Amino acid sequence: MKVETLTCALGAEISGISLAEAGANDDLAGAIEDLLLKHKVLFFRDQDMNDAQHAAVARRFGELEDHPLTTSVNGEPGIIRIWKSPESPPERYENSWHNDATWRECPPMGAVLRCIECPPVGGDTMWANMELAFERLPDRVKEDIIDLRARHSMESTFMAAKPIQDQLAMKERFPDPEHPVVRTHPVTKAKALFVNAFTTHFTNFLTASRVRYGQDYTDGSGELLRYLISQAQIPEYQLRWRWTPGAVAIWDNRCTQHYAVMDYPPCVRRMNRATIMGDRPF
Ligand code: SIN
Numbered sequence: 001m002k003v004e005t006l007t008c009a010l011g012a013e014i015s016g017i018s019l020a021e022a023g024a025n026d027d028l029a030g031a032i033e034d035l036l037l038k039h040k041v042l043f044f045r046d047q048d049m050n051d052a053q054h055a056a057v058a059r060r061f062g063e064l065e066d067h068p069l070t071t072s073v074n075g076e077p078g079i080i081r082i083w084k085s086p087e088s089p090p091e092r093y094e095n096s097w098h099n100d101a102t103w104r105e106c107p108p109m110g111a112v113l114r115c116i117e118c119p120p121v122g123g124d125t126m127w128a129n130m131e132l133a134f135e136r137l138p139d140r141v142k143e144d145i146i147d148l149r150a151r152h153s154m155e156s157t158f159m160a161a162k163p164i165q166d167q168l169a170m171k172e173r174f175p176d177p178e179h180p181v182v183r184t185h186p187v188t189k190a191k192a193l194f195v196n197a198f199t200t201h202f203t204n205f206l207t208a209s210r211v212r213y214g215q216d217y218t219d220g221s222g223e224l225l226r227y228l229i230s231q232a233q234i235p236e237y238q239l240r241w242r243w244t245p246g247a248v249a250i251w252d253n254r255c256t257q258h259y260a261v262m263d264y265p266p267c268v269r270r271m272n273r274a275t276i277m278g279d280r281p282f
Pocket of ligand 1: 082113124258259261
């Protein structure tokens with residue numbers, strides 16, 4: 001196995017292994033898990049895998065979950081299709097910086113994304129290291145946010161385009177959760193900034209020490225949230241991956257965010273994603 005670090009921030013490309021084999025090989029799967037903790041996102045090219053093998057690799061990390069709005073692959077629950085073409089519905093929401101599904105009480109631990117078909121150019125995916133983003137914040141900001149909590153909601157992204165009755169029904173199924181703004185990784189114990197496109201507002205910003213009088217008492221909180229969400233946009237924390245058919249990415253959703261670059265319409269891009277269930281953030 002060869003491991004090539006891709007940027008100073010995060011990411012490594014692994015060659016010389018078959019992921020299909022890793023799904024059934026404890027030593028190989030263990031080595032990949034260790035590398036994921038170290039590099040946060042791993043890439044593999046030219047993997048000849050079917051959906052069942054794709055799901056088997058992802059299950060090495062935990063149970064899989066579907067997405068309430070995205071089509072799953074027939075016969076392989078846990079693998080969703082992120083397929084875009086001129087014929088597909090116009091929804092293209094992956095081009096915002098996000099951790100997957102933080103609108104869940106327990107957002108995914110990670111995901112395994114496999115490229116079936118990609119445009120000749122464009123359609124890259126970017127990742128950002130949110131532990132680095134936290135580490136590089138000014139100390140006074142770190143102190144200010146360490147105990148803050150924030151609400152996350154589907155409504156702030158893809159559900160906003162749906163009819164109100166669908167929004168209400170979805171909220172019944174997935175009540176908007178509250179998560180810590182600074183999350184501790186359950187394995188490494190490292191701290192990561194944990195606000196993204198799904199985050200709507202802080203829930204405990206107004207304490208005795210922050211009470212202000214007058215009509216603009218929430219301004220400070222909105223500006224702080226926007227500033228924190230914008231940290232994923234800093235190039236020094238990022239990596240950009242160019243897809244080829246058969247390439248696979250595995251990421252740790254607890255400490256990274258990603259952004260699928262939407263520069264390729266009207267070309268076709270077909271990706272299958274296995275989403276791995278995670279823990280309640282603390
Ligand atoms: C996602 O947001 O999980 C999809 C990423 C991609 O399609 O590149």
